[in-house]
Amino acid sequence: MVGWSWTKLSNMRSLDQIIEAEEQTFLRRVPKSVALHERASLSIPGGVPSSWASSRPTPVWVSHGEGAYVWDVDDNQYIDFHAGYGANIVGHANPSVVAAVQKRVTQGTHFAQPTPDSIVVAE
Numbered sequence: 752m753v754g755w756s757w758t759k760l761s762n763m764r765s766l767d768q769i770i771e772a773e774e775q776t777f778l779r780r781v782p783k784s785v786a787l788h789e790r791a792s793l794s795i796p797g798g799v800p801s802s803w804a805s806s807r808p809t810p811v812w813v814s815h816g817e818g819a820y821v822w823d824v825d826d827n828q829y830i831d832f833h834a835g836y837g838a839n840i841v842g843h844a845n846p847s848v849v850a851a852v853q854k855r856v857t858q859g860t861h862f863a864q865p866t867p868d869s870i871v872v873a874e
Contacts, residue, residue, distance in 0.1 A: 783824040816843025
């Protein structure tokens, strides 16, 4: 094999050790996420509601978001770079969006028939 050496193999072992140490540090920061994943694994295949949420060493379970930030159940704050894998240009819990949703939901939440709102959204 071209480029193979014992030094590279030794570095790979060191890299594995670094990854393991970082994962252990992370796990100490998220004990509630670990517990929720263990609980979810008893009733949800893979322990998460969607395969994209599966991650090593454990998924981060989010408690809430505001603006560009989300917090996990252990109260660690993160910048939400992927915006919930969708178009979330107004951020989490934007007051204008919350008010509009609260107003609309009092009139019903889901209909099989069209509503005038569908035209407003399309326009």
